[in-house]
Amino acid sequence: MSETTIAAISTAYGEAGIGIVRMSGPDSLDVLRKVFVPGRNGQTQSSSEGLATAKQLQNDAAPESPAAQVLGNTGPWIPQPRHMYFGRIVDPKDGSVADECLAVFMPGPQSYTGEDVAEVQCHGSVLSYKKILSLMLENGAQPAEPGEFTKRAFLNGRMDLAQAEAVIDLIKARSARSFDCAVGQLEGSLSQKIRAVRAELLDLLTELAVNMDYPDEDIEELTYGRLLNRISLINDELIKLKTSSEEGRILREGLLAAIVGKPNVGKSSLMNVLLREDRSIVTDVPGTTRDTIEEQISLRGIAIRFVDTAGIRSSADKVESIGIERSKDAFNRAELLLLVLDSSAGISAEDMELIEMAKDRPVIVILNKDDLPAAGSSGPTIEDEICSILPGVRIVRLSAKTGEGLLQLEDSIEEFVTGGRVRREEDVLVTNVRHIALIDKAIEELSEAARMTKASEAMDFIEVNVRAAFDALGEITGETASGEVIEEVFRRFCLGK
Numbered sequence: 001m002s003e004t005t006i007a008a009i010s011t012a013y014g015e016a017g018i019g020i021v022r023m024s025g026p027d028s029l030d031v032l033r034k035v036f037v038p039g040r041n042g043q044t045q046s047s048s049e050g051l052a053t054a055k056q057l058q059n060d061a062a063p064e065s066p067a068a069q070v071l072g073n074t075g076p077w078i079p080q081p082r083h084m085y086f087g088r089i090v091d092p093k094d095g096s097v098a099d100e101c102l103a104v105f106m107p108g109p110q111s112y113t114g115e116d117v118a119e120v121q122c123h124g125s126v127l128s129y130k131k132i133l134s135l136m137l138e139n140g141a142q143p144a145e146p147g148e149f150t151k152r153a154f155l156n157g158r159m160d161l162a163q164a165e166a167v168i169d170l171i172k173a174r175s176a177r178s179f180d181c182a183v184g185q186l187e188g189s190l191s192q193k194i195r196a197v198r199a200e201l202l203d204l205l206t207e208l209a210v211n212m213d214y215p216d217e218d219i220e221e222l223t224y225g226r227l228l229n230r231i232s233l234i235n236d237e238l239i240k241l242k243t244s245s246e247e248g249r250i251l252r253e254g255l256l257a258a259i260v261g262k263p264n265v266g267k268s269s270l271m272n273v274l275l276r277e278d279r280s281i282v283t284d285v286p287g288t289t290r291d292t293i294e295e296q297i298s299l300r301g302i303a304i305r306f307v308d309t310a311g312i313r314s315s316a317d318k319v320e321s322i323g324i325e326r327s328k329d330a331f332n333r334a335e336l337l338l339l340v341l342d343s344s345a346g347i348s349a350e351d352m353e354l355i356e357m358a359k360d361r362p363v364i365v366i367l368n369k370d371d372l373p374a375a376g377s378s379g380p381t382i383e384d385e386i387c388s389i390l391p392g393v394r395i396v397r398l399s400a401k402t403g404e405g406l407l408q409l410e411d412s413i414e415e416f417v418t419g420g421r422v423r424r425e426e427d428v429l430v431t432n433v434r435h436i437a438l439i440d441k442a443i444e445e446l447s448e449a450a451r452m453t454k455a456s457e458a459m460d461f462i463e464v465n466v467r468a469a470f471d472a473l474g475e476i477t478g479e480t481a482s483g484e485v486i487e488e489v490f491r492r493f494c495l496g497k
Contacts, residue, residue, distance in 0.1 A: 002024075002025055002026075002115065002152060002155075003025075003026065004025055004142050005023055005024065005025025005026060005027040005028055005031060005140060005141045005142065006023065006024055006025055006141060006142050006143070006144035006145075006148055006149070006152075007021065007022065007023045007031075007133055007136040007137060007141035007142070007143065007144060008021070008022060008133070008143065008144035008148075008149070008495050008496040009021050009022075009129045009130075009133055009495065009496050010022045010119075010149075010496035010497065011124070011129070011496070013126050013129070014124075014126065015124055015125065015126075016124030017124050018121050018122065018123065018124050019121070019122050019123065019124045019125070019128060019129050020119055020120070020121055020122075020496075021119070021120045021122065021129060021132045021133050021136065022117065022118070022119045022120075022149065022496060023117065023118045023119075023136060023141055024111075024112075024113040024115050024116070024117045024144075024149055024152060025115055025116065025141070026115070026116060027140050027141070028105070028115075028116040028117060028118040028141075029079075029105055029107075029116060029118060030140065031118070031136055031139050031140045031141050032103060032105060032118040032120075033077055034092050034139040034140070035089050035090060035091075035092065035098075035132075035135045035136060035139055036077075036085075036087055036088070036089055036090075036101075036103045036120065037077075037087050037088050037090050038077055038079075038085045038086065038087035038103070039086070039087055079103075079104075079105045081105060081106060081107050082104060082105075082106055083104065084102050084103070084104050085102065085103050085104070086100075086101075086102055087100075087101065087102075087103060088100050088101065089101055089120065089122070089131070089132050089135060091135060092135075092139065098128065098131040098132055098135060099122045099123055099125075099128045099131065099132065100122075100123070101120050101121055101122040101123075101132070102120070102121040103118065103119070103120050103121075104118070104119050104121075105117075105118050106118070106119075108156075109156070109158075112149065112153055112158070113149050113150075113152040113153045113156060113158065114152065114153055114156030114157065114158045115152060115156065120132055144495060144496065145490075145495075146490065146491060146492075146493045146494060146495050147168070147489075147490035147491070147492070147493025147494070147497060148490070149496070149497055150164050150167050150168075150490065150493060150497055151164070151486070151490045151493075154478065154486075159186075160188075160191050160477040160478050160479075161475075161476065161477055161478025161481055161486065161489060162185060162190050162191045162194070162432075162435065162476050162477050162478070163185065163186055163187075163188060163191060164478075164489065164490070165185075165432055165434075165435075165489060166182050166183075166185035166186040166190075167182075167186060167493075167497065168492060168493050168494075168497070169181070169182035169185070169252060169431065169432070170182040170183065170186060171494065171497065174254055174296070174298070174303035175251070175254070175298040175301050175302055175303040176298065176301035177251045177300075177301035177302055178251045178252050178254075178301075178303060178431070180301075181248065181251055181252065181429050181431050182252075182431075184428070184429075185431070189428050190428050190430065190435070190476070191476075191477050193241065193428050194473050194476050194477055195477065197234060197237055197238065197473060198470055198473050198474060198479075200230075200233075200234050200237075201234060201466060201469060201470040201473070202470065204227075204230055204231070204234070204466060205463065205466055205467060205470060207222050208222065208227075208459055208462065208463045208466065209463070210222075211459060212459050212460055212463070222459070224453055224454075224456050227453050227459075227462070228450060228453045228454060231446055231449050231450045231453060231466070232450060234446060235443060235446040235447065235450065238439055238442055238443050238446070239443060241428065241430050241439055242430070242436070242439055242440065242443060243419075244427065244428065244429045244430055245429075245430040245431075245436045245439070246419075247417055247418055247419060247429060248429035248430045248431035248432075248436075249431060249433065249436065250302065250335070250417050251302060251303075251417075251429065251431060252431035252432070253303075254296065254302075254303035254304060254305055255302065255303070255304045255305070255335050255336060255417060256305050256307065256333060256334050256335045256336070257304055257305065257306050257307070257334060257335070257336040257337075257338055257413070258306075258307045258309055258330040258331055258333070258334035258336075258337055258338065259271055259306060259307065259308050259309060259338045259340060260309050260330075260331050260334075260337055260338065260339055260340070260354065261339060261340035261341060261351075261354065262348070262350040262351060262354065264342075265340045265341060265342045265368055265369075266340055266342070266368040266369055266400045266401075267308055267309065267340050268293075268308055269368075269400035269401065270338070270340055270366065270368060270398070270400045271293065271295070271306055271308040272400070273400045273403055273406060274297070274299075274306055274406075274409075275295055275297055275306070293307070293308040294306070294307050294308075299410060299413060299414070300410065300414050302413075302414065302417055304413070306338075307330045307334065309330050309331070331357070335362065336362050336363070336364065336413070336416060337358055337361055337362065337363040337364070338363075338364055338366055339354060339355070339358055339363050339364070339365045339366065340366045340368050341365065341366065341367055341368065341382070341386075342368060342369050343367035343368060343369055343370050343372075343374060343382060343397060344369045344370075344372035344373060344374055345369075346374070346382065347382055347385050347386075352389075355386060355389050355390060356389060358390060359389065359390065362416065363390065363393060363394075364393075364394045364395075364396060364409070364412050364413065364416065365386055365390070365393055365394065365395045365396070366395075366396050366398050366409065367382060367383075367395065367396070367397045367398065368398055368399070368400055369399060369400075369401070370397045370398055370399045370404065370405060371399040371401055371402050371404065383395055394412045394415075394416070396408050396409045396412055434476075434489075435476050438472045438473065438475050438476050439472075439473070439476075441468075441469075441472040442468075442469040442472040442473050443469075445465045445466070445468040445469040445472065446465065446466070446469045448465045449462050449465035449466050449469070452465070
């Protein structure tokens with residue numbers, strides 16, 4: 001438990017219905033008493049119910065606060081835990097009122113941080129937030145660092161490091177699916193899985209130690225065949241977790257999808273139909289879009305940032321050339337390419353060049369203008385020509401004008417993110433880049449341990465790699481994380497959380 005009491009504004013700055021200023025630490029109640037006066041017009045509101053419990057929480061009732069004296073209150077205020085009180089925040093020095101508000105006291109360890117916590121809910125005014133926080137700091141609290149409330153919850157055993165990171169994911173969630181993933185991890189879904197794998201590794205480490213330290217004792221010998229089987233089973237569990245990581249990362253961070261193609265194939269029309277609004281200018285004049293336009297939407301619970309690009313072609317126009325260069329940059333940065341072709345005109349040399357550029361890239365080919373009659377041809381179909389260069393590529397026929405084919409396109413985008421998997425409720429998605437790297441490290445260490453086991457190398461060498469995998473997974477939950485790692489995790493948090 002910390003010896004200091006911290007305070008911070010816990011709601012975003014700006015106008016709102018209410019705002020919250022929070023304290024955590026051993027002096028939370030004392031500071032609250034100094035600045036908060038319960039009741040209307042100085043008349044204290046109290047409840048006899050639970051009074052004994054409240055008194056028990058305070059060995060010695062605090063003296064009457066200066067603010068209460070100014071307003072004519074008599075006797076110390078002893079709040080019932082977790083009961084909301086109406087009152088006013090008052091400057092103890094002169095009795096001036098900062099705001100009317102509600103206040104609640106939550107004694108530890110049954111609180112968010114595991115310490116005594118006090119919260120004030122005031123009017124949603126930046127001036128009100130600042131006045132209340134200033135009075136708390138003047139009367140014994142210290143300014144909180146970013147993420148310090150959640151850091152204290154971690155240090156006090158209220159949550160592990162993976163759950164703490166889920167808090168910031170929950171706050172920053174940009175889609176329904178990323179929000180659901182964060183909720184699951186906050187409730188411990190990933191932590192439970194990691195602990196289960198670590199328990200298996202610990203059991204294996206114990207068996208290795210016994211066989212190495214007591215080779216002449218009458219104990220069951222750990223054969224290399226049985227050792228390899230156990231290592232492989234554990235590694236398979238981690239590989240299953242790893243396979244979900246790309247989907248999890250996209251759900252957490254969002255997907256960057258670039259809409260690319262030559263001029264006048266309907267890229268801007270496609271952008272508009274995906275957004276369900278007229279965001280990009282659409283004309284019959286090739287080269288209308290001269291710069292990239294970006295918009296983010298939640299498509300079936302997945303945060304996707306669509307980039308409408310200028311048509312990629314050679315151009316003598318200086319302004320258009322700049323837009324084309326930006327389009328090429330978006331093309332290279334995109335995690336998914338939506339390559340738009342004009343199905344009514346067939347495939348041109350410019351189209352073929354773009355199809356070649358899309359080799360070895362994640363791409364969905366969209367045959368737009370499917371509502372128009374196709375150009376006559378006795379040769380191979382457009383699909384055959386595309387698949388000759390991009391075997392197995394997803395191809396969707398669509399009319400951005402009528403919306404026909406849009407659902408199929410959305411199906412293809414969703415399938416790209418999920419890999420075509422139907423996720424069950426009990427499945428765990430790994431969303432955090434730090435966690436993914438540590439799982440990769442554990443897989444690498446166990447793979448090396450398996451290699452040495454197959455070669456019948458000394459068990460003490462194998463034990464080094466198994467222990468390294470055990471420690472890597474412990475960094476996810478914080479059990480083996482260094483102080484530097486912990487500081488870096490909480491540095492990404494906002495103030496007040």
